[in-house]
Amino acid sequence: MKVLLDLFSFAIPMIILSWILPKKYVLLSQIVITGLFILYKSPISFCVLTFVSFGNFYVLHQSNFRESIKIAISLVFLIFLIFTTKILFSIDKDWIVPLGMSYYSFRNIHYTLEYYKGKIKNEKLLFYLAYNFFLPVFIIGPINRYPDFVKDWQRRRFDNYYFSTGLQRILYGTSKIVILGNYLFTLKAVNFIENIDKNHEWLKTYLETLRFVFNAYFQFAGYSDIAIGLSLLMGYRIVENFNYPFLATNTRDFWAKYHISLSSFCKDYIYTPISSYYRKPLFGIIATMIIIGLWHEISLRYLLWGLLQALGIYISSFFQNKTKSIIMSTLGSLFVINFFALSCIIISHDTLSSALETYKTLFLIH
Template identity: 35%
Template sequence: MSLMARSLPQKAQLPAVSLLGNLFVLWFAPYAFAAMSISACLVYLISHAKSQKGHWVLFGVVYCISQFFLLRFLQEHSVDLGLGGSFSVLGVAYFTCRDVHYLVESYKGNVRKNIVTFWYYQSFLPVMIAGPINRYHEFEREIQRRSLDFDQISKGIERIIYGYAKVTVLGNYLIEHKIQSYLTQLPNQESILHSWLVSLADWAYLYAQFSGWSDVAIGFSLCIGIKISENFNRPLSSKSLVDFWKRWHISLSSWCKDYVFTPTLLITRNLFIAISLSMIAMGLWHESSLYYIFWGIYHAIGITLCRLYMKQENDVVVYFRTQFWWSSFTRALTIFYLINASVFIGLFYDGLY
C-alpha cells in the first residue's frame, strides 16, 4: 500500500489510500462498508448543518452506538440477512469511535468543515481494522504537514517489521503455540494457580497481538507521511491501575475519558459512577456480553481505590512511598490485580449459570 502511494504524484497519494481503504472494507466486509458509509454521511450532515442543534448531535451519537451494537449482535448470532456473502463487522468498533469523536468535537466548534479531509479521515486504511482511534484534528494537522521523507519511510518499515514480529513470533508462536498449549496439558486444571497462569498468558498474548498490529498501523502511516498517536507505552511497567490505563490501548482509554468519564462526572458528580461507566464502555467495546459488564465494574473498583490512595498524604503513606522497594511492590500489585480479573470474574460469572 505504501509503495503504491509513494509511486503516485503527491496530490494523488491520499485519494489513492482512501479509495483503497474503501475497496478493502467493501470486499471483505460489505455490510460493515454499508454501515460505515451511512453513518459517515449522517455524521457529516449533522456536524455541518447550518442550524446545528444539540438534539441532532445527540441523535447522531445514539445512532452510531446503536448501529455498533446491532452489527455486533448480528455477527455474534450469525444472522443471515439473505443478501449473500459472509456477515462481518470489520472495523466497526473503530469507525464508531471516530464518528462519535467527530460529532462531539464539531458541536464544540473544534472541527473545520472540509469534506475531502473528512473522507480521508474516515477511510484511512492503516487504522481502519485495528486502530489506533486517531483524532480528527491531529490527522488534519498531519495532512497539512505531510512531506516525502525517506528517513520516515525507513522508520515506518522498521516499525512494520517490529510489529509483525510481535504478532507472529511472540504472540502466535511463542505464547499461543508454546506457552498456552503447554498450560492446557498441565494437571490441576481447576486450581487457582493454573487460572492465574492462563490469565497471565492471555494478557501477554493480547499485548503482543494488539500492540503488534498498532505498530504495523503506525509504520504504514509513517510510510505515507502521516504520524498517528501511539497506542501502548510500556504498560507492564505501570506503577498503578490509573497509570496502566494511561499506557494500555491509549487511544481507547483517552476516548472513554473524553466522551464517557468527563460528561458522566459533570452530570453525576460521582467518581465511581463515572469510572464504572467508562470501564463498562471499554469492556463492551471489546465484546457485548454480561461478562464485560462485570469486567468493567471490577476494574472500576480497583481504579477508584487507587485514586483514593493517591490522594492520601498521611505519614504512613508518605513513609512507604519514600521506600526504594515500594514502586516494585506497586508494580507487582498492579499486575496481580489485572491477572486476577479473569479468575475472579470467571468464578463469579460461572456461579450465575
C-alpha cells in the same frame, strides 16, 4: 496471519502511490485502496462504513437542521449502530459484526463532538472520507483524531526518520504477533501448560490466566505497532496505543498506558463531563470503565469486567501520592498484572459459571 498478509498486500501499493502521485490525487488513492480492502474482506462492512460516512457528513455539513438537532441525529444514530450490532452479536454469535465498526463508530462520534465544540467547520468531504477510509488504523485502531489527521496531511512530506521508524515499528509489531503472540504464548505456552501434571491444577490455572492476558496484549500491541508504522510510511503520526502498561505501579496508571487511544477518548468524552457535572470522580470512573467494557462486547461478563476495572482504579487512588521505593513499585506492578489477569478470567470464559470455577481453583475454594 491472513488478515496481516492481506493488510500488507493493500498497504504497500497505497504507500507507494502516496508518494508518486500528484498531491491532489493522494487522498483519493488512499480512499479507493482502503475501500477495496474493506470490500474484499467484508462487503457488508464497506456498505455500512460508506453509509455512515456520507450520512454523517450530510447531517452535519449539508442538512438544514438546527445545530442541536444535527448533533442529536448524528450521536443517536452512531450509538444506536454500535450498540444494536453488538447486542445482536451477544445474542447470536453467528451474527457478523462489520469489520472495524467499533473503531470507526468512535472516530465518528469524536468527529461529531468536535463539530459540536466548534472545532470542525466547513470541512471537505474528501478529507472526511480519507479520515474514515484510512487503512492502517481500520482493523484494530488506534482511534486517531480528526484534527491531528488533517494537521499531518497539511505538513506531510517525505522524511527519512519517519520512514526508518515506520519500518522498525512494523518489524516490532510483526514480531510481537508472530513470535511472542502466535509462537510463544499460543503454541509453546499452551503445550507447556497442558503437560503440567494434573496434581498441580492451581499452577496450570494460574499460568493459563497469565497466558491469555499476555497473548492478547502482544497480539493487540503488535497490530497497533503495525498501524503506527504504516502510517509513518505515509507521512502520518498516529497516537501511541501502549506504553509498557504492565510496568505500571497502580491500576490508574495502567489504564493511562493500556489502549491509550480508547482510554483518552473515554476520559475526554465520558469521564471529564460526568465528573465535572456531578463533582464526584468516582461516578466518572465507573461510567468510563463500563463504557470501555461494553465497547468490547455488550454482555453481563464485560459489564462486570468494566466494574472490576473501576474498582481497581478506585483502590489505586488511595495510594496515588504515596512515596514509592523500588520494592513498593515492584509490588505495585505485580499487583497490577495479577489484578488485571484475574479480572480477565470473566471475559476469557464463555459463561460466568465456568469463570467462577476458575476463581474457585485459584482461591483454593472447594
